[in-house]
Amino acid sequence: MITQIFIQSVLAFVMIGFVFNLAALHTWIERKQSALIQDRIGANRAWIVLPWKWAAPINWLLRPFNVLGLFHPIADAIKMFTKEDYVPPKGNKFLHTLAPCLSLFFALIGFAAIPFGNTIEIGGRVINLQVANMNVALLYIFAAASMGVYGVVLAGFSSNNNYAVLGSLRALSQMLSYEIAIGLTVMGIVMIYGSLDLQELVRSQGNYLWGWIPLWGIILQPVGFLTFLAAGIAETKRIPYDAPEGESEIIGYFLEYSGMKFGMFFFTDYLETIMIAALATTLFFGGWQVPYLNETGFQFPWGASIALAPLAVSLLQILSFVLKVLLFCWFLMTIRWTLPRFRYDQILKLGWKYLFPIALANVFVTAIVALVMR
Amino acid sequence: MIRTKVVSRPKLSFWERIYFPEIFRGVALTSKHFLKNLTLHLFHSIGLFRKVAAMVTIQYPEELWKLPFRSRTRHRLTKRADGSPRCVACMMCETVCPARCIYIVAEEHPDPNIEKRPKSFDIDLGKCVYCGFCVEACPEDAIRMDTKILDIAAYSREEMMLDMNELLNPSHKSGLK
Numbered sequence: 220m221i222t223q224i225f226i227q228s229v230l231a232f233v234m235i236g237f238v239f240n241l242a243a244l245h246t247w248i249e250r251k252q253s254a255l256i257q258d259r260i261g262a263n264r265a266w267i268v269l270p271w272k273w274a275a276p277i278n279w280l281l282r283p284f285n286v287l288g289l290f291h292p293i294a295d296a297i298k299m300f301t302k303e304d305y306v307p308p309k310g311n312k313f314l315h316t317l318a319p320c321l322s323l324f325f326a327l328i329g330f331a332a333i334p335f336g337n338t339i340e341i342g343g344r345v346i347n348l349q350v351a352n353m354n355v356a357l358l359y360i361f362a363a364a365s366m367g368v369y370g371v372v373l374a375g376f377s378s379n380n381n382y383a384v385l386g387s388l389r390a391l392s393q394m395l396s397y398e399i400a401i402g403l404t405v406m407g408i409v410m411i412y413g414s415l416d417l418q419e420l421v422r423s424q425g426n427y428l429w430g431w432i433p434l435w436g437i438i439l440q441p442v443g444f445l446t447f448l449a450a451g452i453a454e455t456k457r458i459p460y461d462a463p464e465g466e467s468e469i470i471g472y473f474l475e476y477s478g479m480k481f482g483m484f485f486f487t488d489y490l491e492t493i494m495i496a497a498l499a500t501t502l503f504f505g506g507w508q509v510p511y512l513n514e515t516g517f518q519f520p521w522g523a524s525i526a527l528a529p530l531a532v533s534l535l536q537i538l539s540f541v542l543k544v545l546l547f548c549w550f551l552m553t554i555r556w557t558l559p560r561f562r563y564d565q566i567l568k569l570g571w572k573y574l575f576p577i578a579l580a581n582v583f584v585t586a587i588v589a590l591v592m593r
Numbered sequence: 594m595i596r597t598k599v600v601s602r603p604k605l606s607f608w609e610r611i612y613f614p615e616i617f618r619g620v621a622l623t624s625k626h627f628l629k630n631l632t633l634h635l636f637h638s639i640g641l642f643r644k645v646a647a648m649v650t651i652q653y654p655e656e657l658w659k660l661p662f663r664s665r666t667r668h669r670l671t672k673r674a675d676g677s678p679r680c681v682a683c684m685m686c687e688t689v690c691p692a693r694c695i696y697i698v699a700e701e702h703p704d705p706n707i708e709k710r711p712k713s714f715d716i717d718l719g720k721c722v723y724c725g726f727c728v729e730a731c732p733e734d735a736i737r738m739d740t741k742i743l744d745i746a747a748y749s750r751e752e753m754m755l756d757m758n759e760l761l762n763p764s765h766k767s768g769l770k
Contacts, residue, residue: 255630256623260650445613553627557619 222344231331231350237541238330238493241548243292245489248548250291253556263288299482307379307475314377319476319483322370326490329363332356333497334418336507336537340529348507348537349418356417357409360498361402364454367487368394371456371463371472374484378475386472389563390456390463396570397453397460400446403578407443407585408436408502421506425513431520433510436503442581444503446574451495452554453566457488459558462566496547504543507536660741665725667742668716670760671735678761680735682709686727694720695727714760718745719753 254261266285268278284290306312336348353359368390375387409415412423426434437444453460464471473484500506511519512535516527527535561569608614633647651658660666671679682699700712727736740763747753 252627254648255627255634258626258630258648260648260652553620553623554616557623558616 226344226346227350230346230348234330234333234335234350235327237335238327238490241493241544242486242489243296245492245548245552246292246295247289248552249555251288252549252552256553256556261288262291265290265294296482299479302478304478304480305475310379310475311377314373315475316480318370318374318377319480319487320370321373322367322487323483323490325363325367325370326487326494329360329494330497332359332417333501334421334506335540336533337422339533347418348533352416352418354414354416357405357415357420360417360494361398361405364491364494365394365398367491370484370487374476375472378472380475382469383472383474385469386463386465386474389465389469390472393453393456393460393462393566393570396567397450397574400570400574400578401450401454403575403582404443404447404450405502406578406582407440410582410585410589411436411439417501417506421501421508424505425508427520433505433508435505435508440503440581440585442577443585444499446578446581447503448495448499450570450574450578451499452551453570454495455488455491455551457492457551458555459561460566461560462563465560492551493544493548496544496551499547500540500543504547506543507540509535509539512536660743664741665723665728665738667718667740667745667763668721668727668736668738668755668760669740669763670714670757671737672761678711678714678735678757679733680711680714681707681733682711682714683732685730685732686736689726689730691724691726692720692722694718694722711757714757716755716760717753718755719750 251261253259263286265288267281267290268285269281306315331350332353334347334349338345338347340346371390372387375383375385375390378384408420412420414420414423424433424435428434428438432438456463461471464473473481476484511517512527512532514529514532516532517523517525630647633642633645636642637647673679680697681702682697684697684699687693687695687697694717696713696715696717698712699709702708702710723738725738728738742763745753
């Protein structure tokens with residue numbers, strides 16, 4: 220029992236460490252990627268240079284980090300922590316403090332259900348590389364994701380500011396319009412693989428079509444993938460779906476926030492981006508599956524095979540999951556720096572009049588095809 | 594009679610209306626810039642293709658923009674061969690100055706062939722509008738605006754005053770004194 224708790228906490232720490240570091244790195248990715256897209260350099264002025272003579276080799280080692288601007292996340296954190304923590308005098312202090320915590324909490328707990336590798340065997344004990352192995356993982360993640368909007372609503376409500384209330388109202392109606400679509404798009408995947416357990420879903424994506432095309436979700440559900448991505452980006456509340464923030468019209472639900480409380484809202488956006496990236500990987504891109512890799516090693520469809528130790532296989536699978544998530548993060552960032560913001564009514568129209576019917580039709584067609592194939 | 598002009602909205606084609614192909618076009622454009630600049634930065638870091646710029650940014654305090662030849666920058670007083678100011682304190686620049694930022698006090702020149710020389714020559718950069726009229730007005734080519742110094746900043750109004758010594762020997766190091 221104690222060992223089980225220990226193992227689960229280690230897994231949780233690994234997952235949280237990965238997610239938090241990736242989210243902090245997202246501030247850097249965002250700056251540098253937008254800079255490259257717009258022919259700029261990006262932030263590169265937060266330098267750490269030790270003043271002593273004997274520290275010259277350390278400075279030499281720090282130099283690439285300095286030049287790349289990798290210390291800017293640290294500078295951001297210092298700034299956020301040392302700024303004044305302002306609560307509006309007529310606002311609700313308790314809810315005002317609770318809101319960012321709720322937002323961050325619900326963005327984080329979803330990651331417990333994401334499998335980042337197959338089972339791994341250490342000392343005769345089989346460890347499932349998933350923080351919480353539950354058979355309703357998918358529903359749990361969507362429940363957590365939609366609870367996250369409470370943080371946004373409370374933020375607007377407790378700030379005693381009309382613009383903030385407007386922002387949270389927009390967030391609410393936006394959530395209603397895409398959450399149904401996102402749930403329906405995933406139903407196609409669930410119907411094909413017949414499970415809500417994410418680990419099971421990933422395992423069943425290890426089969427091959429005609430012996431050589433990996434049967435990933437994207438192959439079976441291309442329309443589902445596109446609608447999932449369109450609705451999933453809305454989940455992150457970032458451009459093009461950033462009507463709740465809408466800096467140029469209303470400042471948004473976090474108008475009255477400063478310091479680390481604002482930082483937590485900011486962090487939540489990045490966490491949700493990573494969540495969507497991880498979900499898209501798990502549902503549509505085979506999760507930790509590496510093409511042609513099974514428990515004993517690579518087995519290529521043309522007959523060649525490479526034998527690998529079980530540990531190496533596990534590491535390769537974890538690496539594949541991480542790479543896929545990073546690739547999706549890059550893609551979501553590209554989308555964010557490509558598209559302009561949708562108007563408020565355009566988001567609702569997109570959610571109710573396009574994504575919802577398309578997702579419904581997708582479920583219908585999938586159901587018929589699945590019935591005929593059976 | 595009010596005349597109105599009816600401006601019709603641009604008609605979107607079918608492919609533009611369904612928006613998905615446009616997203617791909619946009620992503621292709623941004624990705625093209627991203628990948629091009631990323632490759633160029635990688636090549637620059639190992640010393641290749643330095644001539645091809647990967648960005649349009651100028652790293653300002655370290656790198657300075659190359660100013661056009663005729664740009665008007667901070668003033669300087671030209672010197673004679675012996676190092677004394679060329680200025681004859683004729684007050685032309687002080688008179689023409691629209692901002693009234695030039696203050697000249699004249700005194701007699703020891704050389705009887707030259708009538709006057711400036712005892713003090715101050716320019717208040719806090720008032721100067723960089724119109725260049727003083728340069729145009731000067732009959733002796735004694736004042737010019739070609740130092741290429743642009744970073745003019747100070748913590749007080751007093752520090753914005755340039756005296757004759759500073760004008761004769763403009764220092765590039767600090768913005769002022």
